[in-house]
Amino acid sequence: MANTSVAEKFRSMEYGAAPEDPANSLKWLEEHRRSFSHFIGGKWKPPAKGRYFETADPSTGEKIADIAQGSAADVNAAVKAARAALPRWQGLTPHMRARFLYALARQVQKHSRRLAVLETLDNGKPIRESRDIDIPLVARHFYYHAGWAQLLEREFPGDTACGVVGQIIPWNFPLLMVAWKVAPALAAGNTVVLKPAEFTPLTALAFAELCDEVGLPPGVVNVVTGDGTTGAALVAHPDVDKIAFTGSTEVGRAIRRATAESHKKLSLELGGKSPFVVFEDADLDSAVEGLVDGIWLNQGQVCCAGSRLLMQESIAASLTKKLQARMSALRVGAPLDKTTDIGAIVAPVQLERITGLVAQGVAEGASCWQPDLPLPAKGLYYPPTLFTNVHPTSVVAQTEIFGPVLAAMTFRIPAEAVELANNTAYGLAASVWSESVNVALQVAAQIKAGVVWVNSTNLFDAACGFGGYRESGFGREGGREGMREYLEPAWLRKTRPLRALAVRNQRRSQRADAAPLIDRTVKLYIGGKQVRPDSGYSLECRSRTGVLLGQAPLGNRKDIRNAVEAARRAGQWSVATTHQRAQVLYYAAENLTQRGQEVAARLALAVGSKQAADEVRLGIERLFAYAAWADKYEGAVHSPPFRNISVAMNEAIGTAGVICPAEAPLLGFLSLVLPLVAAGNSVIAVPSASYPLVAGDLYQLFDTSDVPGGVINIVTGRPTELVKVLAEHDDVDALWCYGEEELCAEAKRLSAGNLKQVWTNEGRRINFSSALEGEGRWYLDHAFQVKNIWVPYGE
Ligand code: NAI
Numbered sequence: 001m002a003n004t005s006v007a008e009k010f011r012s013m014e015y016g017a018a019p020e021d022p023a024n025s026l027k028w029l030e031e032h033r034r035s036f037s038h039f040i041g042g043k044w045k046p047p048a049k050g051r052y053f054e055t056a057d058p059s060t061g062e063k064i065a066d067i068a069q070g071s072a073a074d075v076n077a078a079v080k081a082a083r084a085a086l087p088r089w090q091g092l093t094p095h096m097r098a099r100f101l102y103a104l105a106r107q108v109q110k111h112s113r114r115l116a117v118l119e120t121l122d123n124g125k126p127i128r129e130s131r132d133i134d135i136p137l138v139a140r141h142f143y144y145h146a147g148w149a150q151l152l153e154r155e156f157p158g159d160t161a162c163g164v165v166g167q168i169i170p171w172n173f174p175l176l177m178v179a180w181k182v183a184p185a186l187a188a189g190n191t192v193v194l195k196p197a198e199f200t201p202l203t204a205l206a207f208a209e210l211c212d213e214v215g216l217p218p219g220v221v222n223v224v225t226g227d228g229t230t231g232a233a234l235v236a237h238p239d240v241d242k243i244a245f246t247g248s249t250e251v252g253r254a255i256r257r258a259t260a261e262s263h264k265k266l267s268l269e270l271g272g273k274s275p276f277v278v279f280e281d282a283d284l285d286s287a288v289e290g291l292v293d294g295i296w297l298n299q300g301q302v303c304c305a306g307s308r309l310l311m312q313e314s315i316a317a318s319l320t321k322k323l324q325a326r327m328s329a330l331r332v333g334a335p336l337d338k339t340t341d342i343g344a345i346v347a348p349v350q351l352e353r354i355t356g357l358v359a360q361g362v363a364e365g366a367s368c369w370q371p372d373l374p375l376p377a378k379g380l381y382y383p384p385t386l387f388t389n390v391h392p393t394s395v396v397a398q399t400e401i402f403g404p405v406l407a408a409m410t411f412r413i414p415a416e417a418v419e420l421a422n423n424t425a426y427g428l429a430a431s432v433w434s435e436s437v438n439v440a441l442q443v444a445a446q447i448k449a450g451v452v453w454v455n456s457t458n459l460f461d462a463a464c465g466f467g468g469y470r471e472s473g474f475g476r477e478g479g480r481e482g483m484r485e486y487l488e489p490a491w492l493r494k495t496r497p498l499r500a501l502a503v504r505n506q507r508r509s510q511r512a513d514a515a516p517l518i519d520r521t522v523k524l525y526i527g528g529k530q531v532r533p534d535s536g537y538s539l540e541c542r543s544r545t546g547v548l549l550g551q552a553p554l555g556n557r558k559d560i561r562n563a564v565e566a567a568r569r570a571g572q573w574s575v576a577t578t579h580q581r582a583q584v585l586y587y588a589a590e591n592l593t594q595r596g597q598e599v600a601a602r603l604a605l606a607v608g609s610k611q612a613a614d615e616v617r618l619g620i621e622r623l624f625a626y627a628a629w630a631d632k633y634e635g636a637v638h639s640p641p642f643r644n645i646s647v648a649m650n651e652a653i654g655t656a657g658v659i660c661p662a663e664a665p666l667l668g669f670l671s672l673v674l675p676l677v678a679a680g681n682s683v684i685a686v687p688s689a690s691y692p693l694v695a696g697d698l699y700q701l702f703d704t705s706d707v708p709g710g711v712i713n714i715v716t717g718r719p720t721e722l723v724k725v726l727a728e729h730d731d732v733d734a735l736w737c738y739g740e741e742e743l744c745a746e747a748k749r750l751s752a753g754n755l756k757q758v759w760t761n762e763g764r765r766i767n768f769s770s771a772l773e774g775e776g777r778w779y780l781d782h783a784f785q786v787k788n789i790w791v792p793y794g795e
Pocket of ligand 1: 168169170171172195196197198226227228229230231232233235246247248249251252254255269270271272302303350353400401402
């Protein structure tokens with residue numbers, strides 16, 4: 001190459017080598033003698049057990065540095081430091097915290113090149129990416145969140161920080177994940193213990209040093225390095241108030257289980273198998289460039305990588321040809337070379353995983369194509385790979401490979417594209433290519449994913465929330481919704497644990513002088529019809545004084561299953577206009593007003609006449625409130641710093657199970673079910689265990705108020721049994737469980753299999769009579785999930 005003439009270069013258009021000089025980063029490593037302790041309480045602290053592990057350069061296999069292996073003792077020291085730092089950090093004004101975040105953004109920019117090179121050395125990603133994508137986004141995140149820190153009290157009134165936050169991050173975007181986690185946590189007033197991934201700890205440690213340089217109070221950010229056992233110790237630590245995790249779905253499940261019995265708030269950003277949908281009217285050349293960014297960015301080691309290519313049949317052959325030509329021009333090689341497109345795979349275990357899954361794909365009969373590209377002789381490299389003839393259920397179409405491997409399938413019509421796109425357990429992101437704005441937006445709205453890029457891919461911005469549906473996890477990072485993950489209502493801190501209420505459906509002696517009552521029997525309410533329970537059994541329901549009030553059906557697994565099916569069939573409710581939903585709720589308010597006295601009279605036998613009258617009065621108010629919210633809790637349009645807008649839509653989650661509180665049979669039911677219904681979800685509700693007979697009044701109300709059949713289903717029974725069925729049911733997308741501590745823990749633990757979002761009262765007593773505690777945005781925030789649809793504009 002060295003003596004190739006200029007004329008020859010013009011002819012071949014071959015790139016020459018353009019290596020980045022790593023001297024500055026190497027100097028930094030030498031200053032630390034290539035050995036790193038934990039960063040705890042503002043100081044470098046050697047590991048308590050004296051153990052270290054090595055981090056290596058994946059492009060050469062050579063060791064870069066020794067890294068402290070964190071033990072439970074190290075985690076404990078870090079959590080203590082974070083707890084100790086909390087009063088001082090929270091004692092600062094929001095403006096002062098904003099200054100620190102701003103200073104961190106500036107410091108990242110000042111050291112951007114050193115950080116970019118360090119990232120590439122440790123991770124193997126091309127320098128072009130770490131320099132032009134990762135590090136600028138890190139700075140942007142701190143700038144953006146400096147803004148939220150400044151505006152905190154005005155924009156999140158009544159909220160308070162969670163406290164000490166444990167954050168566990170993966171190796172694919174090491175410093176960017178530090179920023180995604182640390183910036184909102186600090187802006188909200190939390191202190192942090194961060195555990196970087198074992199393959200890529202260096203930039204998190206460099207960031208710890210930047211925290212020190214800007215004078216961040218000691219203990220506000222602590223970094224404990226180590227492997228999964230270190231992460232598990234952080235998750236298990238009793239003095240951590242929230243866990244934020246990004247990584248594999250398997251570990252996400254383990255964390256869900258491990259935190260079930262604690263009151264730790266949890267957000268999970270997990271894997272994906274994102275569809276990249278190309279319609280026949282798309283600009284195919286742009287789509288091919290989109291694929292380069294979609295699946296070959298960061299060697300495909302991207303949670304939202306467009307790893308499933310769905311092509312409309314009519315253009316499949318031409319798109320495949322263009323794609324193969326483009327793949328043949330990709331450059332796989334030294335990550336520090338500025339002309340490299342595809343760098344090194346992060347670690348031998350990841351390379352083995354990719355190789356193994358590709359072999360499985362071939363064994364299953366898919367056609368595997370790889371361009372004839374030179375790969376470096378040394379280091380962990382894998383060529384860009386295209387699978388065609390892929391069956392939608394095959395391993396390469398369903399499993400997250402996390403490598404430069406694309407699985408292509410075809411579809412005929414938009415409905416089929418949507419069906420294929422949604423045909424995985426995940427729901428993180430999607431990319432839709434069509435020159436027809438109608439088709440693109442219609443399909444974007446139907447794909448179950450937290451982010452959809454129209455005619456673009458893998459765009460990120462701090463203002464635009466990012467996060468998944470289904471097994472891709474729950475919670476969002478970025479935007480206002482990302483801030484909410486690190487905040488909670490201040491009043492919640494003052495609530496007391498819910499003491500066991502006497503469940504009055506147990507047999508008790510009847511007082512001799514009890515007034516004779518008409519024995520009532522209610523039924524289940526499924527799909528808009530009153531139905532008998534599958535079990536053929538009933539629960540006795542008694543008054544405060546032990547008088548038998550009636551029988552409520554003992555619902556079981558089969559009844560819940562039927563109710564879930566009915567709720568699924570009522571999916572049209574989610575696309576009803578917000579005006580229509582408001583109308584139905586107003587109508588129900590009108591009907592409850594009409595029938596208020598008789599409902600209150602019956603309820604009075606269970607809860608006393610004062611509470612019954614209050615529940616009816618406030619129930620009408622709550623119906624009004626959610627009719628009002630239905631068309632006012634709206635999304636947003638973000639203007640990220642690209643030629644794009646991002647439409648943040650508040651979308652219904654789908655079907656939601658609700659275990660209603662025992663203590664306020666009518667008002668508790670309405671307080672939980674109405675926000676979900678106003679948001680467009682369909683609900684399977686288990687009414688108050690102390691007075692399930694309320695179901696009779698409720699279904700009469702919904703029946704006469706034009707609530708479409710299946711939108712609200714009511715299954716009476718024992719919450720301890722039904723919570724299990726709802727938690728484990730794969731077609732229940734969210735579970736709200738209001739009850740005592742053990743019941744809440746059960747809901748969280750049992751939902752780990754399908755990772756549905758679970759929201760509980762954490763065993764606390766919520767005062768539903770108060771609008772502050774019982775109604776409003778806090779409920780709606782949990783009833784919707786935000787989907788960001790990115791739409792480009794301009795030529
Ligand atoms: P991982 O989920 O094991 O690691 C992510 C982080 O969690 C690391 O910091 C790790 O030390 C920590 N961790 C591991 N076990 C833990 C536990 N029991 N409790 C608490 N923390 C724990 O991911 P890994 O093994 O590095 O990659 C395996 C696969 O996961 C990849 O092939 C890919 O499919 C997926 N993955 C997905 C990511 C995403 O962004 N969605 C990121 C990294 C991996």
